[in-house]
Amino acid sequence: MAHEIKTTVQQIDARPGQRLLAVSDIHGHPDRLAQLLRQMDYGGDDILILVGDLIEKGPESLRTVQYVMDLCRQSPVYVSMGNVDLGRLQKVDDDSPEGVEDWAGFLNWAQNAWGGSLYHDMLADMGVPIEQVTGERAAGYRSRMLERFHEELEFLWSRPTILTAGRYIFVHGGIPTEDLETLLGTDPQPYLKNDDYWNRDVGFTEHTVVVGHWPTCLYRTDREDVSPVFDAERQILCIDGGNGLKRSGQLNGILIPHCQAPMEEIGWTGYDGSRQIQALERQKGQAPSVHIQYFDSLVDCLEQKGDMALCRQVSTGKTFEGPVGWTYRDGEGREHFDDYTDMTLEVSPGETLGVILETDAGYYCKKNGLIGWYRGAARPAERDLILRPGSPPKGERHRREREWAVYELLERLGIDFQRIDHVQADTMEACLEVDAALQGAVICKNLFLCNRQRTGFYLLMMPGDKVFKTKELSAQIGSSRLSFAEAVYMEDLLHISPGSVSVMGLMNDTGGRVQLLIDRDVLKGEYFGCHPCVNTSSIRLRMEDLLQRFLPAVGHEPLFVELTGTE
Numbered sequence: 001m002a003h004e005i006k007t008t009v010q011q012i013d014a015r016p017g018q019r020l021l022a023v024s025d026i027h028g029h030p031d032r033l034a035q036l037l038r039q040m041d042y043g044g045d046d047i048l049i050l051v052g053d054l055i056e057k058g059p060e061s062l063r064t065v066q067y068v069m070d071l072c073r074q075s076p077v078y079v080s081m082g083n084v085d086l087g088r089l090q091k092v093d094d095d096s097p098e099g100v101e102d103w104a105g106f107l108n109w110a111q112n113a114w115g116g117s118l119y120h121d122m123l124a125d126m127g128v129p130i131e132q133v134t135g136e137r138a139a140g141y142r143s144r145m146l147e148r149f150h151e152e153l154e155f156l157w158s159r160p161t162i163l164t165a166g167r168y169i170f171v172h173g174g175i176p177t178e179d180l181e182t183l184l185g186t187d188p189q190p191y192l193k194n195d196d197y198w199n200r201d202v203g204f205t206e207h208t209v210v211v212g213h214w215p216t217c218l219y220r221t222d223r224e225d226v227s228p229v230f231d232a233e234r235q236i237l238c239i240d241g242g243n244g245l246k247r248s249g250q251l252n253g254i255l256i257p258h259c260q261a262p263m264e265e266i267g268w269t270g271y272d273g274s275r276q277i278q279a280l281e282r283q284k285g286q287a288p289s290v291h292i293q294y295f296d297s298l299v300d301c302l303e304q305k306g307d308m309a310l311c312r313q314v315s316t317g318k319t320f321e322g323p324v325g326w327t328y329r330d331g332e333g334r335e336h337f338d339d340y341t342d343m344t345l346e347v348s349p350g351e352t353l354g355v356i357l358e359t360d361a362g363y364y365c366k367k368n369g370l371i372g373w374y375r376g377a378a379r380p381a382e383r384d385l386i387l388r389p390g391s392p393p394k395g396e397r398h399r400r401e402r403e404w405a406v407y408e409l410l411e412r413l414g415i416d417f418q419r420i421d422h423v424q425a426d427t428m429e430a431c432l433e434v435d436a437a438l439q440g441a442v443i444c445k446n447l448f449l450c451n452r453q454r455t456g457f458y459l460l461m462m463p464g465d466k467v468f469k470t471k472e473l474s475a476q477i478g479s480s481r482l483s484f485a486e487a488v489y490m491e492d493l494l495h496i497s498p499g500s501v502s503v504m505g506l507m508n509d510t511g512g513r514v515q516l517l518i519d520r521d522v523l524k525g526e527y528f529g530c531h532p533c534v535n536t537s538s539i540r541l542r543m544e545d546l547l548q549r550f551l552p553a554v555g556h557e558p559l560f561v562e563l564t565g566t567e
Contacts, residue, residue: 002093003157005086007188009180012078012165012259014047020165020256024051024172024212025082027244028058028118029273030067031424032251034536036271037398038421040253044395048075049163051212052082052172052192054156055118056110057244062121063497065152070400081159082172083193083213088118089156092142104138122149127486148488161188166259167206173197173213178204203234208263215242215249217339217371218293224341226250227270227369232263241270241369247326247338248272248356248371270369273423274354276383277363281376285346288372290320297336301327306360311337323357323364343372352381385437387418387540399534402495406504406532410541413553417541424499425535434538435529441540442525446501448494449473450485457485457493460561461503462519467565476561477517500535503546507554516551516558523547 014020021040026033042048054068055061071077091106093099103119107130110117120130122145133141146153162180163170173194175183183191194200197211198219216229216238226249229238242249250272257265290313292299298314309324326338345367347353353365353374362375391407392399410417420437435443447468449458456479462468470482487498493514494505506516522528528543541550551558 003089005188007162007183007186007191008160009162009164009184010078010080010160012047012049012163013076014165014259015045016260017258019044019046020049020168020254020259021046022049022051022170022210022239022254022256023251025053025240025243025245026050026058026064026068026251027053027084028055028061028064029244029251030060030064031536032243032271032273033064033067034398035273035423036251036253036269039269039271040255042397043393044397046075046397047165048077048397049165049170050077050079051163051170051210051239052080052159053084053212054079054082056084056088057114059116060121061116061118062125062149062152065118065156066497067400069152069155070402071397074401075397078163078170079159080163080170080172081156081161081188081192083189085156085159086188086192089153092119092146092153095139095142097139100139100142103142104133107133119145122152125487125491127488161191164207167208167261168256168259169204169207169209171209171211174200174202174211175209176202178207178209198229198231198236198238203236205235208235208237210237210239210254212238212240214238215240215246216252217242217246217248218295221291221293223288223343224248224291224339224371225369226252226366226371228252228254228268230263230266235263237263237266239268241272243272248366250366250369252369272354272366274356274366276381277353277355277365277378278381279347279351279353279374279376279378280349281347282349283345283347283374283376285372286344288341288343290316290318290340290342292322292337292340294339297338299327299335299337301335308359308361313337321361323359341372343370345370345372345374347374347376353378383422383433385420385422385433387420387437387439389416389418392419392421399537402508402533403537405507406539409507409553410539410550413549415541415545415549417539419532419537419539421537423536425531425538438529438538438540439527440525441527441529442522442543443529444503444522446503446530448485448490448496448501449482450489451479452481452483454485454489457489457514458482458517459494459501459503459506459514460517460519461522462563463521466519466521466563469563469565472563472565473517473561477515477559494533496533500531500533502531502533503550504530504533504539506551506556509554509556512555514556516556517561518558519563520560521563 174197226241241252243251250270255267303310447460495508496505
């Protein structure tokens with residue numbers, strides 16, 4: 001049955017002195033959201049407000065929704081609808097043959113345009129390749145997906161259009177009036193997708209309106225800058241940093257001291273996951289001679305010079321040098337250049353910069369949202385990877401329920417452990433940093449496997465430097481045709497998502513459906529390292545405690561194997 005969409009308003013229960021933390025346009029980046037919330041010290045009585053567009057354009061839309069739902073179960077979190085959220089939901093809301101065909105066609109479009117979508121994530125978790133979602137099979141896959149992810153989809157459908165807290169109004173695109181009664185029950189689309197809102201003839205007296213949707217860099221013609229735009233006279237605050245949309249985009253977090261605070265008391269911070277460097281030399285700033293923006297991006301490429309290209313901006317005739325890989329062609333074959341500026345940043349020794357791109361010409365980087373070149377010497381900025389004893393402070397609100405459950409069980413069992421927090425460990429560089437911080441603990445490769453009938457499931461722990469050979473393992477455990485199990489089973493049995501597989505997840509397998517397999521070479525270390533069911537933290541404990549205390553407590557006896565990594 002099709003959902004009826006009307007404008008709704010939800011009031012936030014904000015007490016005097018309670019901080020409001022606002023973020024918009026997460027666009028499928030759960031790790032950036034988690035790191036930003038850490039950076040904002042999200043905790044205590046803080047109220048978190050997410051101003052639309054949780055999904056799409058990023059790598060992990062489904063994980064983003066599941067993470068936000070987890071936060072909502074633990075703390076006061078308010079989430080409004082975004083135009084992309086609603087548009088994607090409507091793609092799957094029509095169960096007629098024409099609607100199913102349109103949804104299947106959307107999958108192909110999204111694959112080419114963005115490399116995936118929320119529905120790609122859902123189907124992947126079910127083990128369904130997109131190539132199979134065609135013809136008569138599409139309706140069946142759609143029905144299975146809707147049933148499997150009913151909770152996540154209904155969470156998105158139930159989002160209000162507008163949120164209010166004291167003198168603040170939060171809406172994804174923008175509203176024409178602060179008299180919200182006149183908007184109730186109307187079509188929400190104009191308030192979710194209100195392009196170029198800051199340049200519209202609108203202002204407010206009783207409220208400050210906080211919006212996302214339109215990247216703030218597009219509001220600035222004199223520089224490339226993704227920081228929030230504050231308009232104190234008209235009481236409008238635009239916060240979309242272009243996360244997931246712009247090469248130099250970031251996720252912005254707004255810190256409002258309390259719901260009656262004036263705009264001048266608002267603070268902000270941003271996070272983009274970029275490599276951080278520390279400048280070693282002073283550099284004098286210089287205004288840009290060229291500024292390429294989305295709506296004025298036509299160029300002629302004249303010459304390539306190493307990893308830089310000499311181009312001419314068509315509208316101004318100005319020539320400039322920019323990164324070679326930033327050109328693209330439209331459907332008519334015309335050349336364009338991604339958003340870019342040749343500004344030189346004002347930099348002092350010791351300042352930290354976020355690297356967007358390192359080239360022969362220097363570092364194209366970011367300083368407090370402002371983008372430009374730094375051409376001096378630099379060194380890597382030190383990361384705060386500190387091994388801390390035991391559980392994190394109870395007041396921290398950015399952590400998932402499954403992570404807290406691991407810490408609580410280890411404490412209940414009297415198992416000593418240490419912990420570090422880090423970025424999502426999905427690159428070799430990040431993994432090596434985590435390994436070093438865990439001070440010699442054995443780091444395993446964790447594989448979640450199953451037999452062909454999906455009646456037998458296995459969690460294999462093996463050294464990270466060994467190659468996994470299915471035939472070799474099958475012979476030792478007497479189970480043929482082993483394969484990697486679909487993520488839905490991983491979630492159902494271990495309460496773990498791909499990328500976070502850990503022996504700690506066995507605490508959730510109360511039915512004993514997963515057999516633990518341990519390569520004997522793993523046992524050689526005194527200490528053992530793993531994720532606490534999320535890949536933004538890692539823990540270190542004694543191997544003896546894992547084998548003699550944790551595993552017996554969760555009712556899992558390991559089966560030991562000896563793998564060589566050969567046929």
